[in-house]
Amino acid sequence: MNLLEILIALPAAGFLVTLFIPRKQEHLTRSFTLIVSLLAFVLSLGLVTGFETGKPGQQFVDNVVWIANPDIHWHVGIDGLSLWLIILSTFLTPIAILVSWRYIHKQVREFFAFLLLLEFGLIGVFAAWDLFLFYVFWEVVLVPMYFLIGIWGHDRRIYAAVKFFLYTMAGSVLMLVAIIYLYTLAGTFDYATILDLFRSGRIGLSHTEETLLFLAFFVAFAIKVPLFPLHTWLPDAHVEAPTAGSLMLASVMLKMGTYGLLRFCIPLFPVAARENASWINVLAIIGIIYGALVAMVQPNMKKLVAYSSVSHLGFVVLGIFSFTQMGLDGAVYQMLNHGISTGALFVLVGMMYERRHSLAIKDFGGVATAAPWLATIFLITTLASIGLPMLNNFVGEFLILQGVAQAKFAWTAFAAIGVILSACYMLWMYQRVFFGTQGKEPGETVKHHMPDFNVREWLCVVPLVVMMVWMGIVTQTFLPAVSATDASILDQAGTASALARPPVPPTGGITHGGSLHAR
Amino acid sequence: MPVSFAPSSTDLLRFAPETILTIAGTLLMVLDPLFARRFPRLFGHLSIAALVAAIFAAVAAGSVPGLAFSNLLIVDGFGTYFRVLVLCIGILAVLSSYRYLEREQAETGEYHALVLFSIMGQCVMVTANDLIMIFIGLEISSIASYVLAGYLRNDKRNNEAALKYFLLGSFATGFLLYGVAIVYGLTGTTQLSAIRAAMNNPSTSLMVAGVAAALMFVGLCFKVSGAPFQIWAPDVYQGAPNPVSAFMATGPKAAAFAIFLRIFLTAFDRIAVTWAPIVWFCALASMTIGNFAALKQNNLKRMLAYSSIAHAGYILVALASDSEIGTAAAMFYLAAYALMNLGAFAVIIYISGKGEKHLRIEDLAGLSQRQPFTAAMMTVFLLSLIGVPLTGGFFGKFYIFRAALDSHLIWLSVLGLLNSAVAAYYYLRLLVVMYMHEPGEVTNALEAPGPALQAALVLPAIGTFFLGILPGTVLTFAQAASSFVK
Amino acid sequence: MTFWGDYRGHGHPHESSWTMLGPLVVLAVLSIVGGFVFNVPEILSGMFPIKEATENGGPGEMVLTGISVAFGLAGIALSWLMYVVNKDIPEKITSSLGGVYTLVYNKYFVDEAYDAAIVRPLVQGSESVLWKTVDAGLIDGTVNGMGTQSQGVGSLLRLLQSGNIRSYATWVVIGAVVVIVVMGVTR
Numbered sequence A: 001m002n003l004l005e006i007l008i009a010l011p012a013a014g015f016l017v018t019l020f021i022p023r024k025q026e027h028l029t030r031s032f033t034l035i036v037s038l039l040a041f042v043l044s045l046g047l048v049t050g051f052e053t054g055k056p057g058q059q060f061v062d063n064v065v066w067i068a069n070p071d072i073h074w075h076v077g078i079d080g081l082s083l084w085l086i087i088l089s090t091f092l093t094p095i096a097i098l099v100s101w102r103y104i105h106k107q108v109r110e111f112f113a114f115l116l117l118l119e120f121g122l123i124g125v126f127a128a129w130d131l132f133l134f135y136v137f138w139e140v141v142l143v144p145m146y147f148l149i150g151i152w153g154h155d156r157r158i159y160a161a162v163k164f165f166l167y168t169m170a171g172s173v174l175m176l177v178a179i180i181y182l183y184t185l186a187g188t189f190d191y192a193t194i195l196d197l198f199r200s201g202r203i204g205l206s207h208t209e210e211t212l213l214f215l216a217f218f219v220a221f222a223i224k225v226p227l228f229p230l231h232t233w234l235p236d237a238h239v240e241a242p243t244a245g246s247l248m249l250a251s252v253m254l255k256m257g258t259y260g261l262l263r264f265c266i267p268l269f270p271v272a273a274r275e276n277a278s279w280i281n282v283l284a285i286i287g288i289i290y291g292a293l294v295a296m297v298q299p300n301m302k303k304l305v306a307y308s309s310v311s312h313l314g315f316v317v318l319g320i321f322s323f324t325q326m327g328l329d330g331a332v333y334q335m336l337n338h339g340i341s342t343g344a345l346f347v348l349v350g351m352m353y354e355r356r357h358s359l360a361i362k363d364f365g366g367v368a369t370a371a372p373w374l375a376t377i378f379l380i381t382t383l384a385s386i387g388l389p390m391l392n393n394f395v396g397e398f399l400i401l402q403g404v405a406q407a408k409f410a411w412t413a414f415a416a417i418g419v420i421l422s423a424c425y426m427l428w429m430y431q432r433v434f435f436g437t438q439g440k441e442p443g444e445t446v447k448h449h450m451p452d453f454n455v456r457e458w459l460c461v462v463p464l465v466v467m468m469v470w471m472g473i474v475t476q477t478f479l480p481a482v483s484a485t486d487a488s489i490l491d492q493a494g495t496a497s498a499l500a501r502p503p504v505p506p507t508g509g510i511t512h513g514g515s516l517h518a519r
Numbered sequence B: 001m002p003v004s005f006a007p008s009s010t011d012l013l014r015f016a017p018e019t020i021l022t023i024a025g026t027l028l029m030v031l032d033p034l035f036a037r038r039f040p041r042l043f044g045h046l047s048i049a050a051l052v053a054a055i056f057a058a059v060a061a062g063s064v065p066g067l068a069f070s071n072l073l074i075v076d077g078f079g080t081y082f083r084v085l086v087l088c089i090g091i092l093a094v095l096s097s098y099r100y101l102e103r104e105q106a107e108t109g110e111y112h113a114l115v116l117f118s119i120m121g122q123c124v125m126v127t128a129n130d131l132i133m134i135f136i137g138l139e140i141s142s143i144a145s146y147v148l149a150g151y152l153r154n155d156k157r158n159n160e161a162a163l164k165y166f167l168l169g170s171f172a173t174g175f176l177l178y179g180v181a182i183v184y185g186l187t188g189t190t191q192l193s194a195i196r197a198a199m200n201n202p203s204t205s206l207m208v209a210g211v212a213a214a215l216m217f218v219g220l221c222f223k224v225s226g227a228p229f230q231i232w233a234p235d236v237y238q239g240a241p242n243p244v245s246a247f248m249a250t251g252p253k254a255a256a257f258a259i260f261l262r263i264f265l266t267a268f269d270r271i272a273v274t275w276a277p278i279v280w281f282c283a284l285a286s287m288t289i290g291n292f293a294a295l296k297q298n299n300l301k302r303m304l305a306y307s308s309i310a311h312a313g314y315i316l317v318a319l320a321s322d323s324e325i326g327t328a329a330a331m332f333y334l335a336a337y338a339l340m341n342l343g344a345f346a347v348i349i350y351i352s353g354k355g356e357k358h359l360r361i362e363d364l365a366g367l368s369q370r371q372p373f374t375a376a377m378m379t380v381f382l383l384s385l386i387g388v389p390l391t392g393g394f395f396g397k398f399y400i401f402r403a404a405l406d407s408h409l410i411w412l413s414v415l416g417l418l419n420s421a422v423a424a425y426y427y428l429r430l431l432v433v434m435y436m437h438e439p440g441e442v443t444n445a446l447e448a449p450g451p452a453l454q455a456a457l458v459l460p461a462i463g464t465f466f467l468g469i470l471p472g473t474v475l476t477f478a479q480a481a482s483s484f485v486k
Numbered sequence C: 001m002t003f004w005g006d007y008r009g010h011g012h013p014h015e016s017s018w019t020m021l022g023p024l025v026v027l028a029v030l031s032i033v034g035g036f037v038f039n040v041p042e043i044l045s046g047m048f049p050i051k052e053a054t055e056n057g058g059p060g061e062m063v064l065t066g067i068s069v070a071f072g073l074a075g076i077a078l079s080w081l082m083y084v085v086n087k088d089i090p091e092k093i094t095s096s097l098g099g100v101y102t103l104v105y106n107k108y109f110v111d112e113a114y115d116a117a118i119v120r121p122l123v124q125g126s127e128s129v130l131w132k133t134v135d136a137g138l139i140d141g142t143v144n145g146m147g148t149q150s151q152g153v154g155s156l157l158r159l160l161q162s163g164n165i166r167s168y169a170t171w172v173v174i175g176a177v178v179v180i181v182v183m184g185v186t187r
Helices: A003-019 A026-050 A080-099 A108-127 A131-152 A155-185 A191-199 A207-224 A231-239 A242-267 A270-275 A279-297 A301-320 A323-356 A372-386 A392-409 A409-435 A455-473 A478-498 B009-014 B016-035 B041-063 B077-103 B109-129 B131-149 B156-187 B192-199 B206-223 B234-241 B242-267 B269-295 B300-320 B325-351 B372-386 B392-406 B409-437 B451-469 B472-481 C002-007 C017-039 C040-047 C058-085 C088-097 C099-105 C105-161 C165-185
Strands: A061-066 A070-077 B067-068 B073-075
Touching: A003 A026, A003 A061, A003 A070, A003 A080, A026 A061, A026 A080, A026 A108, A026 A131, A026 A323, A061 B472, A070 A108, A070 A131, A070 B206, A070 B234, A080 A108, A080 A242, A080 A323, A080 A455, A080 A478, A108 A131, A108 A242, A108 B009, A131 A155, A131 A191, A131 A242, A131 A478, A131 B409, A155 A191, A155 A207, A155 A231, A155 B392, A155 B409, A191 A242, A207 A242, A207 A270, A207 B206, A231 A242, A231 A301, A242 A323, A242 A372, A242 A455, A270 A279, A270 A478, A279 A301, A279 A409, A279 C105, A301 A323, A301 A392, A301 A409, A323 A372, A323 A392, A323 A455, A323 A478, A372 A392, A372 A409, A372 A455, A392 A409, A392 A455, A392 B077, A392 C002, A455 B067, A455 C002, A455 C088, A478 B409, B009 B016, B009 B041, B009 B067, B016 B041, B041 B077, B041 B109, B073 B077, B073 B109, B077 B109, B077 B131, B077 B242, B077 B325, B077 B451, B109 B242, B156 B192, B156 B206, B156 C165, B192 B242, B192 B269, B206 C165, B234 B242, B234 C105, B242 B269, B242 B300, B242 B325, B242 B392, B269 B300, B269 B409, B269 C165, B300 B325, B300 B392, B300 B409, B325 B392, B325 B451, B325 B472, B372 B392, B372 B451, B392 B409, B392 B451, C058 C088, C088 C099, C099 C105
Parallel strands: none
Antiparallel strands: A061 A070, B067 B073
């Protein structure tokens, strides 16, 4: 077992152990899961130090046969893309546990166990290098999140949980068909082998096949991203989920979608990806503007942040489908940024909910007077989310816009509207929540319910703020590894489409895509 | 071939599981008047002992594969696999019967004897090499099931279920028998490999063969509750005693699928082009009807009945792919399906209470807070029924659709998998009620499950995870056994 | 903030003075000397490791700098003249310009114009059209509609189940006939 595998196994083991902690020992449960998640974070830092930037291919690889026939491997490894997403998961899980410390008082054991199970799934998704294994982790993530929303959520939690599950499931079954179809061609689920087979021309796809397979993968990922118009599960899920659920959902789970696009859609189906890029980008731009406008008019803070995610993730998709080095770099960087800053927003909104038991903007006002530190941190987060220079989002958005401009300038122009609108809705909300008085004496509405941060809450927000600044200034920590991987993805996409693919060998492929019965 | 009525010792070994079950069943009936009062649980213990012994016998028989009794029986990997499967199903069904029978004050040797006879019939079916043997096995299994369905004589629902099952079942068996007759008339034999040979003879009328295959298809499709012959299943599963429904939805179904596969892939392989489209259609219809009809059900048993129709559809997909991979997939899926279905039924047996009063979905409300262990087990079964990875249900489904895509059944795969997304909805409803609703009076009144029921929950759960995480062992065996002796 | 002129002026009523002053002082000092002390492009380049075509500085840049500095200084001088040296001037200008002053005083009513022309339509349009109609109505309506439709299909299928054995037998017969015909004929 290498470090990566220990890192995958640790939360899973923690999950199992947690289930056997006696029900009454709630404090023990919390502490235990916190320790496990912190341990996982420390271990994951070992990945950073051991990671050699610029080395081609994956690192920390292990590849053993899981099931001999069909050929399924336990093949895990990381590259610059997965590295930081795994760190993001391990970084945020302890915070998710900390923010739930007092918030969760019903079925405590199960809650914290599910958070660890979620972490297991997330690390697995980003580390899997076998399509079957990837699908397994992809679906495993669904289960804890379903329960997190459904058991510990707000009023309409059941509707939101079921919607979340079914939406994702509907997309992923199509991906499963595509994965199996690839298997029937390649005879293996091992991703690296499949890519090799494609590049060497030993297997090929007809144009229709490639388009359909691309779409099957794409829809599954687009639902997860979520890309307009497949996004309607997200506001419900976010609003109804408990804080930790919203945090993990927004910060990491949405990235599973964009990760999938980068990792699988583009290298596997480069031609189709390029051919379909224009309408995908149009959808992404619609999502950017639409998400921002709808966010602007939300009366509920969580819902506002949720729609802002639709907008932000539109940028990421746009960056990915610009097929430029900078666009991809920016997209990946923005995935991480969004994880930090939107995660922080959900954490802060969650803290305000704990004080006031409301998420409605109109129930707040004048918070800045009652809780100046909360206001300050919230402001920093807001500014980060808007994309103020020296804070993290600026770098990502800037790179994306620049990359997209190289591809097609008109896209940049439209996407930039989203940047402006993000300032509108975020600052407007900030103003109403923290300064407005709702017609009373300043601060009166909230004074008695709004204590400032306690120590535990400081522990939650400080790492996030530090990361916002760090990622805004010292991009050298993160970008080289990301860039190297992006370059190789672009390379795969480029060479494969430049080499006009060989025609389908007569024995290999299935040429009639979708006949009723093929005999 | 000279017929010898003194079977060789190898023949006897190959027939040992059936022998053990018959002796044990008879013994149970004899012991009934002696022990019914004093040791009511003895019958359950005895039948489990007999089933375990039969499993050993089946494994032993499987180690000397070959024909027996003048080619009437064939002990091959396929037959052995299904023998072990139906015997395991028997054990789990008996385990979940303890509490039920005790509650209904109906602990008799007769019940267990009937279960053993039914399983004996299924063992005959899965190792039969001759249409007549298949028919005999089917009837032994069915008649015992008819009686079991009406086991609680004073329960109206039981009576209705038994009557419906019996009348419609006999009707369908008639079709099967008629098909056998035509095949015999056409080929002059009832032995599967001989029929296959005759089919390859150019002088054989393939149209008549098609009609014969169609008639047998009707009978078999009825037995596996595949659409459009599924109509009896919801009523019968709902009306029959709970453990019997669990048993009927798994044991007889597995055996019926076994002969379905064996007959169609050996005897009628030649005319696959005729029956494969029909199977294609029936698979899709079963999945769709089962899943969509289950959406609106509020009765747990009825919902599982529809779900079992849908699952029959998935297995028909494997049959439609008409390949060895398809056969192996069906074999694997039947095992996974049996485990998750028996487990889910065991939970229903647990909560339903005396006289099966509590069968509404809402009766599960808050189970996770009152009986977290049982709720966790039910979660495993439901996730497996949905097809979430790391459970047997997922791998089985995955493997079936892999076989289907291998045979280029692209649309069937797409529609089938979309169907499983629909199915997720009604299984999720149970999870919602168990975990997200506050406990109701039914769950509040529950006592912890007894040891037998615990075993009936834990064993399938372990099996479900085993098939989901380490499917290799079972799969290797199924793949090796999927090539029929032709 | 441009868009929301309405909301101006609610801010920070009770901040203690040093919290306001401190940052202001820092910002003021930095804005004067920052450019000389820190090499800003150098720092920013850390954010963007991919070197882009750098802008050519040269004389043009200095001219632009000079012009903007000059404008700033001129403004300072003017206001010093008007409000410090000779305090009558504003009074006179106000009385002589009348309506124009009101216009300018209210910043040409730009905020109000924005509000009427852009902000309100945007907010209302987003709320009633995008959110309530497209998002909740169209998209979610479709999604939930699919759920309702499926349930409807389920209810229809339930009707097949009459409970009557004879009708069940009829179904079996119909099914059988279809299967036999199809399989007998396709040969």
